[in-house]
Amino acid sequence: MKTPSIPISEAESVVMEALWSASPRTADEVAAAIRPDRDWQEATVKTLLNRLLKKGAVRAEKDGRRYLYSPILTREQWLDSESRGFLDRLFDGRVAPLVAHFSRHRKLGKRDLEELKRLVKELDDHGK
Incomplete structure (x- = not known):
C-alpha cells in the first residue's frame, strides 16, 4: 500500500x-x-x-x-513519506549516500554502527 x-x-x-x-x-x-x-x-x-x-x-x-x-494519517505513514521525501531531495533516493554523509561528519557513534551492521545482516539474511 x-x-x-x-x-x-x-x-x-x-x-x-x-x-x-x-x-x-x-x-x-x-x-x-x-x-x-x-x-x-x-x-x-x-x-x-x-x-x-x-x-x-x-x-x-x-x-x-x-x-x-x-x-487519519498514522505516524508510520507520515514518517515513511517524510523520510522518502528527504532521501529523494538530498540523496537521490538512496540510503548509502546518507550513511556516508553522517560517517564523514562523524555523526555515527559506536551504537549506531552496531545497529547498522545488524540491519545490514538482517537484510542480507532475508535476501538469501
Whole structure:
C-alpha cells in the first residue's frame, strides 16, 4: 500500500504528535498536551487542527458543543513519506549516500554502527 503524501508543516506535526499519543482529543486537550513544549494559545491549535482537517490528516466528530479530533494519517505513514521525501531531495533516493554523509561528519557513534551492521545482516539474511 502506497503511503499517502500529506504535507505536514513542523507546527502541524506538533499537533499530530499530540493526537498520535492519545485520541480522540478536543482542541483544548491538544493545547494542554503541547503546552509544556510550546506556549501556543488554543486559537493557534484550532487553526492548525483546521489545516490538518482540510488536508485530510485528521477527522473531527461533533461531541455536544465541541469537536473531538483523531488522526487519519498514522505516524508510520507520515514518517515513511517524510523520510522518502528527504532521501529523494538530498540523496537521490538512496540510503548509502546518507550513511556516508553522517560517517564523514562523524555523526555515527559506536551504537549506531552496531545497529547498522545488524540491519545490514538482517537484510542480507532475508535476501538469501
